[in-house]
Amino acid sequence: MKNRSKLNSFYYGFPVFLVTTQDNEGNDNISAASSSISLGEKIIIGISKGSKTWHNFIAGSDAVINIPDHTLWENVEQIGRLTGGDTLTENQIKWGTEISHDKFTRAGLHTEASVDVAPPRVAECPIQAECRLVSTSDKGKFMLVELDIVNLWVENTLLGENDIVDSSKWKPLIFNFREYTTVGETLGFNVKYGN
Numbered sequence: 001m002k003n004r005s006k007l008n009s010f011y012y013g014f015p016v017f018l019v020t021t022q023d024n025e026g027n028d029n030i031s032a033a034s035s036s037i038s039l040g041e042k043i044i045i046g047i048s049k050g051s052k053t054w055h056n057f058i059a060g061s062d063a064v065i066n067i068p069d070h071t072l073w074e075n076v077e078q079i080g081r082l083t084g085g086d087t088l089t090e091n092q093i094k095w096g097t098e099i100s101h102d103k104f105t106r107a108g109l110h111t112e113a114s115v116d117v118a119p120p121r122v123a124e125c126p127i128q129a130e131c132r133l134v135s136t137s138d139k140g141k142f143m144l145v146e147l148d149i150v151n152l153w154v155e156n157t158l159l160g161e162n163d164i165v166d167s168s169k170w171k172p173l174i175f176n177f178r179e180y181t182t183v184g185e186t187l188g189f190n191v192k193y194g195n
């Protein structure tokens with residue numbers, strides 16, 4: 001039997017990423033996020049209205065989508081409690097978010113320069129996608145940001161044959177109904193596995 005449920009959020013199991021952007025003064029920002037779709041050359045992400053990341057995208061910032069592995073969950077949680085903005089949104093006040101203009105240091109993370117976009121990559125993340133901003137689309141409390149991948153970086157120890165990520169070597173950080181977890185035993189392989 002199932003109950004009709006009115007959940008406040010529906011984080012049913014998303015890979016976590018860290019999005020870096022830059023404001024018009026050249027200040028870098030890093031933010032924890034989990035709402036994304038990736039298909040072909042594109043990544044679409046969902047960003048809450050009023051956050052520093054939201055302001056940076058509205059101002060036209062490109063981005064890097066940095067994918068942490070499961071070992072970085074505490075750094076991610078720390079980043080998620082900070083905002084690079086100067087004011088707090090209602091939601092950020094509700095969750096005790098703190099203003100910080102030094103989020104990398106506070107979370108024990110480091111930058112490395114990107115090649116084709118201004119925002120830096122997060123050195124500790126084994127997978128990093130430098131992205132060009134294509135469009136933003138207002139969805140009320142959040143917006144959808146359409147990004148085109150222009151450079152993809154993968155730690156070489158994760159690569160198998162044909163420059164494909166060897167999934168047996170990759171333990172992503174998954175946000176499972178707001179619990180941090182990772183993947184378990186292999187259940188099987190898709191027909192396109194390895195391509």
Ligand SMILES: Cc1cc2nc3c(=O)[nH]c(=O)nc-3n(C[C@H](O)[C@H](O)[C@H](O)COP(=O)(O)O)c2cc1C
Binds near residue numbers: 029031050054
């Ligand atoms: C694991 C995790 C996932 C999150 N996912 C998102 C998300 O998909 N979109 C979003 O706007 N905020 C998300 N947040 C919240 C932001 O990280 C948070 O509001 C942060 O303070 C925004 O920083 P900024 O104001 O510097 O951009 C997430 C936080 C955590 C810890």
